[in-house]
Amino acid sequence: MWFSKSQEEVIKEFNVDPSVGLSKEEAAKRLEQYGMNKLKGKPKKSILSLFFSQLNDMLIYVLLGAAAITIAIGEYSDAIIILLVVVLNAVIGVVQEAKAEKAVEALQKMTTPKSLVRRDGEVIEINSEEVVPGDLIILDAGRFIPADIRLIESANLQIEESALTGESVPTNKDASAIHSDPNTSLGDKTNMAFMSTLVTYGRGEGIVVATAMDTEIGKIAKILDDDTNEMTPLQKRLDELGRILGFLAIGICVLIFVIALIQKRDILEMFLTAISLAVAAIPEGLAAIVAIVLALGVTRMSKINAIVKKLPAVETLGSVNIICSDKTGTLTQNKMTVTKHYTYGSLTDVSQSAENLSGTNNEKELIKTLVLCSDATYENGQGTGDPTEIALIVLGNKYNLTKDALNKEHKRVSEFPFDSDRKLMSTLNIEGKGYRVNTKGAIDNLLQICNTVLVEGNIVPLTDDIKQKFLKVTEEMSDSALRVLGAAYKDTEEIIEPGEMEKDLTLVGLVGMIDPPRLEVKDSIREAKNAGIIPIMITGDHKNTAVAIAKELDIAESIDQSITGTEIDQMSDEEFSRRINDYRVFARVSPEHKVKIVRAFKAQGNIVSMTGDGVNDAPSLKYADIGVAMGITGTDVAKGASDMILTDDNFTTIVHAIEEGRNIYNNIKKAVIFLLSCNLGEVIAIFLSILLNWPVPLLATHLLWINLITDSLPAISLGVDPGDHDVMKYKPRNPKESFFARGAGVRAILGGTLIGLLTLTAFYYGLWEHNIPLGTTGIDLSNPNHQNALTYARTMAFVVLAASQLFYSLSMRNTTKSIFQVGLFKNKYLIGAIAVGLILQLAVISIPAFAKAFQVQNLSLQDWGIVFVFALVPLIVNEIIKIFMHMSEKNKHVEY
Structure with missing residues (x-):
């Protein structure tokens, strides 16, 4: 009963240091001891049973009857030929079914969920099947829980546990909680996370206490044995024919x-x-x-980086005439680089190869705030986390403000995670003898919660004139296809609740970064257009940034073909549906807007493909005719809701998949x-x-x-x-x-x-x-x-x-x-x-x-x-x- 034990007891029992995790040798030893972390599936059919299943057909019965009659009347040669045909047909059927089964098995291996684990002091991503008891698991929004876990750290962690409890409302988790009652229900075990449930908010860490059939979901694994091999629509049509x-x-x-x-x-x-x-x-x-x-x-x-999870998707691909694609990573290289930063009165260019920059005090405060308010890592030329945050860490390295050094000096004690509605993220860090809120996010959202601004080292009131200057620089950066991110802070003497963090802040400045288009995407867009397919860009970026990239890729011709999420909200569903064909770029949209976009396109009789990577993208992926999840940046829930996964997150792969689907x-x-x-x-x-x-x-x-x-x-x-x-x-x-x-x-x-x-x-x-x-x-x-x-x-x-x-x-x-x-x-x-x-x-x-x-x-x-x-x-x-x-x-x- 791990839920009744303290974190220290669990750590001691599994003999693991949470800051280091298991060693690779110990993980391999435990994998051999406990086996792969996967539920037992239904046994595979034998060749003999496959063979006899091929004979289970009325026409075969008729042929066997004919063979019996020919034997009875002494026409043995005819009987032998009839039986030979029956056997050969059955053998061909067995070979075909075996090939199909192997192909599906190969694809299932490719779509195995991934897990973040700490081993030998490093955070690495592994197949969930390789997770072992004692592993230190890192949890963040959008990931499925790979095994039963006793939490040892949690920050605003919420987990959706309907797979086990039937309760669709996410459960708040608290790693410090201890439940002494042995009859505590699953839904009340707030210090535990269970296999196959889903992180919807916040982050956490925990130690694996059970894997495979020893998990709670393993105890009810019989529900996975249902033999439901659905025929595709085409197969049903042919069966009817x-x-x-x-x-x-x-x-x-x-x-x-x-x-x-x-x-x-x-x-x-x-x-x-x-x-x-x-x-x-x-x-x-x-x-x-x-x-x-x-x-x-x-x-x-799958060899061209498109993993099709559901066979009907192959048929639907040939009919797609609208591709709604995320901009970042799909149309672009997903390698954000800060090229400009601005503090009041000072706009600075930053070259991609710059090193050991000095910077003014205001610039250092700007970069310090952005680096502390980040969950990304960047070491030895490799980064983990959001590309935007990685770009900020790289910027800090150029000014010798490294994430490791800043985190040691200004330890994080609380946070208010980013969400797509606020478009903000805040952390609370130690600052001297007190604390400081560091906030980053969309500049227009920041301006609404800031009342002061940092000017030449001094904090002064944020006037309308200063606001306009910041907005003007933002617009100039956006017109240059830069993504703009603002930063603000406030000092406090005590720890405050997340809901109180984003009030009365001091605006520090903003940075502009660019994610260049993929080199091959422009040709793919031209090919898609020639094939009668309309490419659509959907992004959370500023309208001008999105249109600049869209023009470069020939997706849009003018800013008149773009619309923002705010403008969508001002339209009725009927009006939006009527005007949907006028737009090629949808900027500043939330995941909820994506569903509205898909509905509008489908209402006009289009067959829509939609890409997504986040937790909240699941509804639009499910509602689209073809939901496409990102294999690299995509969360497990996005992959679970999709029909197809792109292992390279590339728009060109979608076009190639459509071509393959048509063929x-x-x-x-x-x-x-x-x-x-x-x-x-x-x-x-x-x-x-x-x-x-x-x-x-x-x-x-x-x-x-x-x-x-x-x-x-x-x-x-x-x-x-x-x-x-x-x-x-x-x-x-x-x-x-x-x-x-x-x-x-x-x-x-x-x-x-x-x-x-x-x-x-x-x-x-x-x-x-x-x-x-x-x-x-x-x-x-x-x-x-x-x-x-x-x-x-x-x-x-x-x-x-x-x-x-x-x-x-x-x-x-x-x-x-x-x-x-x-x-x-x-x-x-x-x-x-x-x-x-x-x-x-x-x-x-x-x-x-x-x-x-x-x-x-x-x-x-x-x-x-x-x-x-x-x-x-x-x-x-x-x-x-x-x-x-x-x-x-x-x-x-x-x-x-």
Whole structure:
């Protein structure tokens, strides 16, 4: 019961010095002793269970039933082929699911929350899974608690514990409290912090007392075992499409069966044909193919610094037409540097390489105040904390006013942390025999709480004339794209409450700093605009600063395209929504304004991507269509609320992710349209032959074999087709757009019809070559010559159907570009899939054992040429259509 023990007892029990923390050696020893700090998940499915789950499908049951019937009547070769197809389909499904699972596991490892720990006297960031009992954890706003912790220090610390207590209001924490009652409830243990809860305010330090399954959340970890693998919207749409096609196919098969009965055909043969046609007509591989393409896609995106947490985000990315981006760190380098500082009557330039500067007394007081009122650190060229505060520490180093030296002389005893509403931060430090409040923040907010000003070492009243001079310098700095930060102080004889700190202050001066734009961002913004995407800048900075950077990056053209948070508050929701498209820069905004901005853009029918990094950004990240968290500066809560995490905090990565998302969606669409074309071709070939009272051109085993080849390798190969950079030359896709829009449905029908008719043509040609009349009455199956002719004709149909589908896949890579424009050998997987398919087809016909099982025979050299000419026709026709489509596209700008 750690909550009933004093801080000293806990420190002694874990044998740790809070100022040093554990050594790396001791941490490694304890990690081996206690294990990784992670909750036990549900056990992974075995390969065998994955295999049997692939068989849990109505169509598979039908196939197994057909196999049982063929065994019962002695058709063992047909039964073996049917079972082989079932097993191969299941194996492919297992491989795909295993790949998808591995991809998701890899992404989960990349999104593991981080923790700040003190080890060997240094504060370092580690994966939360590596936290061990006895570790000294540093807590600040926006971080998830990595384990159960006994607090040893707290400053205005508030933790949201709804994950454990159900109470959404944050709990105030007090490290000095001791609870002697052993029945103290979790919500009342104010000296404890628990795993998976969230720091919402203040800061603190604590010692880890329990990890993994020993934590309070570990005791209720069973709730994490729920198996909720949600399908993406696209998968649901395709699943619905599959069901519709299934009903249509079954209807057609029943009709075929009835016609066959009327025509007095062989019942068993037609039964097997009807079943196999039903399976061939339904693209049962769609869901698996979509899953594997999405999983491989997000793995590929992680390599370009975009970690997609939720698969539906990949689909949504292709529709984004508004990117709302933070300025600092995302559009800029996040390396703030103070270039100017101002005390009354004195404006000084500070070069980036300056060292050992002297400075006036007023300037030293300004820098001293700014350094003391900072939580950042900067040592050996590396800083931790807010970039703005790091810039202030670096400025202090230039004037030999280092943070370590000042902190030792002026120890901090209290603080009033920064928040986005006040736009101020204050600390209370020892100053001589008394105390001094050091405050920094937005100059306009400071002017409201200051009544005196430091002038040449003297404190004088802050007049309106002096205020105007400060505001004029602020505006001049802002016009130069500098971020302006003011500083003020007041002396007091006693410790005062945080709420009393920011009253009756003395204004000292202000500093101007700049965060230069990222070099690559301007090109990315141009690319985004060409793709029909509007980039929007959102920042807490001064309006003029924001507009100056926005102009440099071509986001905005004039200050008229900007608006501040105060101006937003003066508008009604209706008016703001109506005028939202007039703005490109939103300055001086709070996190609450972000939600309002997203709502307004969405109300105009836009698909919005929003970036964020803070605790209060969570609502806007959740409300946006794509919430994007910063991987470097982002808090754990922002990452938890987001759909995507940028590991480099770079705007360019968002644009690359959108391009990748568009390509992934297009690849899925290619695979689907290809599968539907192939399946339609099979249905047409069988259905027309029945209607025309011809012999069936393909046996059940032929259809099953072809279905296996065309439903797996070529479709998956299309799903991983190399990205086409030209997708960024078109406007975003409308998310409500039908899957068969922009001629996709017509292409599927045209391709399927061509494949089906050419298959029948090959069959007809084979019979004609052997002088066999059309119609079942003209074929005598007891006549060896007739039997041989029918087998030969079916072989030709079999080859044409398989080869035409394989060749046709080449044409599916792009709707308007020819196979030579996209690069014939650029998709090596597809070339390999076609080669493997053709080799397997040749083997089935050429190897006697296989030929006997499939009831086919080898063709003459001339007929091999003829069937391959037939097989190339759908590819050639589609390529000719592309020429006309490409010509028409030159005259108009088509949405992608």
